[in-house]
Amino acid sequence: MPVSSSLPLTLRLTTFASQLTLEAIPAALRQKIALHFIDSLGCGIAGAGSSVVRDCARVIRAQYAPGDSMVLDGGAALSPVGAAFLNAAAINALDYDDGYEIDGRGMGHPGASLVGAALAALGARRISGAALIRALVAAYEINGRVILSQQPGSERFRQVYGVCQHESLGAAIAYGLLTGSDARGLENAFGLAASLTPLPSLHKYNWQQRPLVSFKDYNAPAAEAGVRGVELHYGGIIGPRDVLAGEQGFWRMMGSDRFVQQHLVGGLGEQWLAQHASFKAYPVCRWLHTALESFERLQRQHALSAQTIDSILVTGSSTLAAHFADARPQNETDAQFSLPIALACLAHGVARQRWSADQTLADPAIRAFADRVTLVVDPELDQLMRQQRRPVAWVQAVSGARRLTGERIDYPLGCEQHPLSRRQIMEKFAANLSSRHPPALIERAVDALNHLEQCADVGAAIAPLLK
Numbered sequence: 454m455p456v457s458s459s460l461p462l463t464l465r466l467t468t469f470a471s472q473l474t475l476e477a478i479p480a481a482l483r484q485k486i487a488l489h490f491i492d493s494l495g496c497g498i499a500g501a502g503s504s505v506v507r508d509c510a511r512v513i514r515a516q517y518a519p520g521d522s523m524v525l526d527g528g529a530a531l532s533p534v535g536a537a538f539l540n541a542a543a544i545n546a547l548d549y550d551d552g553y554e555i556d557g558r559g560m561g562h563p564g565a566s567l568v569g570a571a572l573a574a575l576g577a578r579r580i581s582g583a584a585l586i587r588a589l590v591a592a593y594e595i596n597g598r599v600i601l602s603q604q605p606g607s608e609r610f611r612q613v614y615g616v617c618q619h620e621s622l623g624a625a626i627a628y629g630l631l632t633g634s635d636a637r638g639l640e641n642a643f644g645l646a647a648s649l650t651p652l653p654s655l656h657k658y659n660w661q662q663r664p665l666v667s668f669k670d671y672n673a674p675a676a677e678a679g680v681r682g683v684e685l686h687y688g689g690i691i692g693p694r695d696v697l698a699g700e701q702g703f704w705r706m707m708g709s710d711r712f713v714q715q716h717l718v719g720g721l722g723e724q725w726l727a728q729h730a731s732f733k734a735y736p737v738c739r740w741l742h743t744a745l746e747s748f749e750r751l752q753r754q755h756a757l758s759a760q761t762i763d764s765i766l767v768t769g770s771s772t773l774a775a776h777f778a779d780a781r782p783q784n785e786t787d788a789q790f791s792l793p794i795a796l797a798c799l800a801h802g803v804a805r806q807r808w809s810a811d812q813t814l815a816d817p818a819i820r821a822f823a824d825r826v827t828l829v830v831d832p833e834l835d836q837l838m839r840q841q842r843r844p845v846a847w848v849q850a851v852s853g854a855r856r857l858t859g860e861r862i863d864y865p866l867g868c869e870q871h872p873l874s875r876r877q878i879m880e881k882f883a884a885n886l887s888s889r890h891p892p893a894l895i896e897r898a899v900d901a902l903n904h905l906e907q908c909a910d911v912g913a914a915i916a917p918l919l920k
Contacts, residue, residue: 455722462698462718466517466598467639470591470626475583475906478590482725485789486590487582487905488878489551490571493544493564494902495885498918499806500546502888503785506668509542513521521577523912527889527920532763533573534681537624541569541676545669547806549736549885553597554868555729557843559739560600563730565672566620567592567627570680574631575912582908588630593727596623599697602717603704603728607840613708615653617670621646622703624679634683644692646682647703651675656709660776664783665790688876728825731880732867736805737788737795741777743862744769744792744846749799751859752849759800759818763850765826767792770838774830780823785809793823796848805881806888879903890918 456469475483500506510526517535524536525543544550545565553560571589574580600619625646629639651674659665668674682692697703697717704712729876735745744767751757767773773792780793788794788809797819807813814820837843847861864870879899886895894917901914908914 458718463643463695464636464640465718466595466697467626467643468636470595470630470633471638473587473591473722475587477722478587479725482590482727483586485730485908486593486727487586488591488732489564489591489881490568490585490905491902492732492878494525494915494918495882496547496550496564497540497544497569498548499885499888501526501543503543503546503809504811506539506543506546508667509539509673513539519611523576523916523919525919527574530576533628533684534677536573536675537570537628537680537851538673540572541565542668542673544569545672546785547736547737547809548669549733549805550723551733552731552739554731554865555601557742557845557864557868557870558841558843560604561596561617561620562670562672563596563620563623565670566617566676566679567596567623569672570624570628570677571631571832573680574628575915578632579910580631580912582905582911584631585625585911586906588627590727591630592623592627593730594725595626595727596620597726598717598721599703601624602713603707603709603711605709605711607910608845609708610842611709612656613653614655615651615671615707616655617672618650618653618675619707620672620675620705621650621678621682624676625682626679628680629683632683634686638686640694640796641692642682642686644682644694644696645685645690646679646865647696647706648693649681650706651678653708660721661854663779663787665786669786669789672679688765688801729869731737731865731869732871732873734866734877734881736808738777740773740844741790741795741866742865742867743794743844744773744848745795745799746862746866747846747848747859748796748850751848751857752800755852755857757800757850757852757857758827758849759797759822762800762822763825763852763853764851765796765839766849766851767796767826767828767846768831768848769828770835771830772835772838772843773844773846776829778826778828780820782814788814791823792828793826794819796826797822804884806885828847886918894918908909
């Protein structure tokens with residue numbers, strides 16, 4: 454469904470979103486985005502019990518009005534803006550939520566912001582699975598095009614970058630479509646959401662002064678900005694026109710030194726960039742995943758137990774060694790950036806939704822194993838990270854007289870080059886639900902969501918899971 458190139462740039466995208474039909478979306482992509490909704494929902498249900506989300510919930514419920522929008526923490530429904538914030542915070546809380554990757558380069562956590570905003574549209578209205586998938590495909594597609602079009606050069610990346618702030622625009626698409634906005638309304642909401650977008654802040658995560666920032670990727674403020682932009686539009690507020698275009702466009706506002714218009718609109722409706730959305734196999738920062746898979750394969754191959762491993766040597770980039778070697782994380786968020794703790798959790802078979810829990814971090818066995826992990830830098834892998842932002846790594850384990858070498862993992866598990874199967878994603882969903890629900894309810898939920906596109910009322914289908 455090509456869109457006229459004579460339209461202003463931003464309106465071209467919002468016209469594509471408003472005119473998109475379910476039939477125009479390839480079946481494989483519809484199924485994939487349905488899985489991203491399911492995966493995000495499971496991550497949010499498990500993440501709702503984290504200390505960050507509990508603290509957020511107290512603040513949000515004190516500051517935002519009650520309403521009809523669904524929330525993942527099991528509390529009372531909220532107004533849409535508050536619900537979007539809390540939902541996105543919950544989905545991202547365990548750092549187990551999806552990503553967007555091209556050739557191993559990560560560019561955000563779209564599910565937290567986009568699904569968090571979509572959930573805020575549920576409750577007040579009946580929304581079918583088909584309508585939800587259509588809205589999320591449009592949101593993932595536009596979200597991916599926005600971030601790809603404004604990727605900075607390597608020097609600018611070292612100066613300023615935002616991991617998920619651009620997702621305010623994807624959140625506006627998801628929520629706007631599900632609440633009835635047309636193309637021009639979405640364009641206005643885009644301008645408002647862009648103006649409300651949180652500042653890019655990757656380099657101010659407190660890398661040198663732990664603890665790390667609680668929000669990590671700022672999905673919650675991005676989701677909030679997107680939904681607020683739509684609600685302000687409905688209230689008659691005027692935003693910037695054609696906010697994506699020109700030398701002062703959104704790309705410049707986000708601190709980039711580059712804008713490639715072809716990435717934003719080239720092949721729109723014919724080439725689907727949403728296919729680059731990825732899943733996570735481990736509940737930690739994506740840059741740790743290749744080392745974890747190298748170790749997990751080694752563990753399986755040699756039937757290694759935590760007690761038989763004397764030491765672990767991880768070979769990776771200087772970024773990995775500088776920022777991810779903390780064996781004594783101060784809280785749940787810090788734990789999601791600790792490779793020694795993650796390796797200890799794998800070695801001890803800790804349930805993945807429990808990796809960053811306080812009880813896990815206080816476990817003497819976990820701490821002792823973490824102390825036996827060392828990180829070293831390989832020049833080739835360091836160059837890949839510096840130039841391509843590809844987190845390649847491999848692991849060695851010493852067990853008695855044996856020195857065992859794991860495979861070099863070039864792409865994180867769950868991306869396009871190294872995918873997870875549908876079965877693995879649904880198993881992850883069920884495991885995440887197990888933190889709050891009994892097996893019988895989980896089985897019913899899995900069965901219902903396996904047929905999401907045919908669901909007549911998504912809100913009613915998932916309501917039992919949010920108690």
